[in-house]
Amino acid sequence: MAKKMLAVLLLFCFAPSSFAAVGCDLNDPDRDVARLFPASTNYKTRYLSIKTGGGPELLTRVEKRLGDSFHGLYENIDVPYTLYDIYRGTQTIGYIHGVNQKGEYGGIQVFLALDPAGGIKAFYVQKLTSRAAKNLRSREFGSQFTGLALKDFEGYDPAAAKAAPGSPPAAIKAPVKAGKDFNSVMRAVKKNLILMDEFVFSKKEK
Amino acid sequence: MNVYSIAYKNLLRKKVRTTLTAGGIMLSAWVLATLLGFNRGYQQGLNRDIDNMGFQVLLTAKGCPYEAATLMLKGGTGLRYMPEDVVKTVYANAEVDKITPMLMQGVFDPDKGENGAVAAYLGVDAETFPGMKTYLEFKQGGWFSRNDSYEVVMGFEAAELEQREAGDKLLIPGMDEELTVVGVLKRSGTQDDGTIFLPINTVQKLFKKKGQLTGLGIRVKKDIDMAAFENKLYELPDVQVVSMAQVKTTIMNLVNSARVIVLGIAGIAIIIAMAGVVNTILMSVMERYAEIGIIKSMGAMPLDIFRMIWMETAILCGLGGAAGIGLAFVTARLAEAAVRYFLPYAPNGALIALDARISGFAFALIVVGGLLSGIYPAWRAARVRPLDAIRSEGE
Numbered sequence: 057m058a059k060k061m062l063a064v065l066l067l068f069c070f071a072p073s074s075f076a077a078v079g080c081d082l083n084d085p086d087r088d089v090a091r092l093f094p095a096s097t098n099y100k101t102r103y104l105s106i107k108t109g110g111g112p113e114l115l116t117r118v119e120k121r122l123g124d125s126f127h128g129l130y131e132n133i134d135v136p137y138t139l140y141d142i143y144r145g146t147q148t149i150g151y152i153h154g155v156n157q158k159g160e161y162g163g164i165q166v167f168l169a170l171d172p173a174g175g176i177k178a179f180y181v182q183k184l185t186s187r188a189a190k191n192l193r194s195r196e197f198g199s200q201f202t203g204l205a206l207k208d209f210e211g212y213d214p215a216a217a218k219a220a221p222g223s224p225p226a227a228i229k230a231p232v233k234a235g236k237d238f239n240s241v242m243r244a245v246k247k248n249l250i251l252m253d254e255f256v257f258s259k260k261e262k
Numbered sequence: 263m264n265v266y267s268i269a270y271k272n273l274l275r276k277k278v279r280t281t282l283t284a285g286g287i288m289l290s291a292w293v294l295a296t297l298l299g300f301n302r303g304y305q306q307g308l309n310r311d312i313d314n315m316g317f318q319v320l321l322t323a324k325g326c327p328y329e330a331a332t333l334m335l336k337g338g339t340g341l342r343y344m345p346e347d348v349v350k351t352v353y354a355n356a357e358v359d360k361i362t363p364m365l366m367q368g369v370f371d372p373d374k375g376e377n378g379a380v381a382a383y384l385g386v387d388a389e390t391f392p393g394m395k396t397y398l399e400f401k402q403g404g405w406f407s408r409n410d411s412y413e414v415v416m417g418f419e420a421a422e423l424e425q426r427e428a429g430d431k432l433l434i435p436g437m438d439e440e441l442t443v444v445g446v447l448k449r450s451g452t453q454d455d456g457t458i459f460l461p462i463n464t465v466q467k468l469f470k471k472k473g474q475l476t477g478l479g480i481r482v483k484k485d486i487d488m489a490a491f492e493n494k495l496y497e498l499p500d501v502q503v504v505s506m507a508q509v510k511t512t513i514m515n516l517v518n519s520a521r522v523i524v525l526g527i528a529g530i531a532i533i534i535a536m537a538g539v540v541n542t543i544l545m546s547v548m549e550r551y552a553e554i555g556i557i558k559s560m561g562a563m564p565l566d567i568f569r570m571i572w573m574e575t576a577i578l579c580g581l582g583g584a585a586g587i588g589l590a591f592v593t594a595r596l597a598e599a600a601v602r603y604f605l606p607y608a609p610n611g612a613l614i615a616l617d618a619r620i621s622g623f624a625f626a627l628i629v630v631g632g633l634l635s636g637i638y639p640a641w642r643a644a645r646v647r648p649l650d651a652i653r654s655e656g657e
Contacts, residue, residue: 078422083375129402129446130425156425161433161440163425182375185424185433189373 079103079136080154080165083182092169092178093142093150100141104255107133114254121250124215124243128158137251148172153252154182157244160236161185166244168201174249174257175205181241191231192241200228206249214243265566269573272546283542284582287628290535291586293528295624296597297521299590299616303598304517307609311452312506316394317362317479318488320504321352321495341366343474344501352478355494357486362390364477365462367469371435381435383458385465394479398454403428403445410463415445417455432458439468451610532628535582536635543575543639554643555651564644571640572633579632583625590624591616 082088089099106115115133119125126132140152154167162185169178179198191197204224211220217239219226230238273280323342346363353361365385372378388406392398401421406413414432416424421443426432432441441460449455466472482491488507495503547554554567590597594614602608 078419087376128425129427130422158425158430161431163423181373184373185371185435186373187433187438189435193373 078130078156079138080156080167080182081138082140082152082154082167085140088167088180089140089142089152092152092167092180095144096142096149097145098143099152100143102139102141104137104139105133105135106251109255118247118250118254122243122247123213130156131158137255139252139255142169150177151252151256153248153255155244155248155251157240157247159184159186159240161187164237164240164244166241166248168245168248168252170252173205174252175203176201176245176249178202179245184237186234186237188231188234188237192234192237194231197229197231201245206246206253209246209249212242212246214239214246217242265570265573266577269570269577272550272570273574273577276546279542279545280578283538284578284585286535286538287579287582287632288586288589290528290532291583291624291628292589292593293531293586294627295587295590295616295621296594296614297524297528298620298624299594299614300597300601301521302617302620303611303613303615304609305514306615307611307613308510308513310611311609312510316396317360317481318506319480319482319492319495320506321348321478321480321498322476322502322504324500324502341368341476343471343476344478346473346475348475348478348498348501351498352480352495355491357482357491357494358480359483360390360394360481362387362394362479363462363475364391364479365465365469365471365474366476367465367471369435369437373435381458383434383460383465385460385462387462391459391479394481395454398450399448401446401448403443406444406461409461410467411461412439412441412464413444413461414441415447415459416443417447417457417459418449419455420458421446434468437468532631536631539575539578539632539635540639542578543571543636544642546574547571547639547643550643551646551654552651554646555648555654558646559648559652567646568640568644571643572636575632575636575640576629579629579636583628583632586628587621587625590614590621 085099085101089096093099106118110117112133115126135156138154141148142150142152150172151170152167153170154165157164157166162183164184164186165182167180167182168176169180171177179201181193181198184192186192208224211223212218212225219228219242225242228242234241321344323344349361349363352358364387366382367385368380368382370378371381374381388409392405401418403415405415414426416426416432421427424432426443426446428443428446430443432443433439434441441464447454460468466474482488488505492503492505495501558564558567594612594616598613601613
């Protein structure tokens, strides 16, 4: 025990200053959790990453399921993901999870409120710079995602920005002037659902 | 057997008491070394932060000394401006080495969070600003090509938040103009990390502030009379002079007040620890009263007894002091996190700068204090009369 404590203290002493990659947190979790889950009584915050959750193998699996590779300076194995477990009393009634996505004119932060089975209860774009920002953040646009789950997005190809004909994502209407930002939002939703499956739902099944 | 090993073995006879006393000394040494390290680290950090600003004097429009703070507090409005002509006027002074004009602007972005937030942009001169901030390095790309180009350079954190890379587009909320990111800076640990830089003429054009500035960074020549130069600047109409030296002095005065109180507390901790040393050694002398008498009757001189007891104090203080300084190194990061939590302003970089000099000084102070505390018990032991001591044992 004493050796472990000494090791932890030495870690603090000698570890070089490290700067983590930018994560995606709710700006005001108390308010946002109550808004997205009105029946909730409390929540717990967890910090996860592909690096700690499974490393390069998990990254390869996520990229394969996404149908697109992680690219750019900021989409990498180190990115910390914040997961909010939502409770009513002691019962888990859902999850909130957000991802950063590169948009045409700036970063986009897409949060999904999921039920315990992984179905989308609410869609929330916390931050977005776009010519169609107002429409992409509108309730009408967000409501198109309600009830969808990962299986519905399996046929969506983010690299080509195409949904399988007849699949639910194909029915989602892009707002006027949204352009590439609509595709970015769709990719963020699929990535978010895959990460939630890897971090939470597939582990629950096991 | 020499006096050192006798002293060492005497300490081992009462392990718990020795450990507790050494623990008290260790805590005193830890507090002392951490505070001395903080004193140096804070000053170094402050100097670094001010040097990293790239200029020694900041000229702003009167009533607007802290432009970024004003901008955030007033939701992107409330900035005061000064005419661009001031650049020529100030540059005419012989004391000025370099000068760089700046124009900060902010826009309310309703699409940041639930209630929106202010996005700030700093217009800088592509010719003079990089020369002032020589410590800035690029992760990608470089500075703007012209002062009127629609180009952007982003600080590391600003780029990370906006997920921008060189070649990407940036849209200023509420404006229809597209800008191209031409450079992303490496992390510098300064406020520049969160800044979005635009060419100054572009900011003037986009925000309709032609011929206006919010700040003027001035680097002065070496060995000038700073106070006289500042007075000269005060003669300019409607401007305010913010001297970085003044800012530094003000912050250091505030920190020094707190430091005196904390050093006082450290002093009290050392005095308590030393009182513990006196108590422990004196108790040990009293317990060994007869034993000391026997040693003296066997031929030991008072100086030998004095040295033996004094050596016990030295070992106790040496071990406690070394452990305390080691603890200060190990917990420096934790202490730093605590200081950052409690202080309203803490400079970037390491706040607790421990080195061999500080460690040596703290160690010497503890050992000297300990040796002074050990004089009285050692003197009492040296004065023990053999016959009295042996008689008291019999009684």
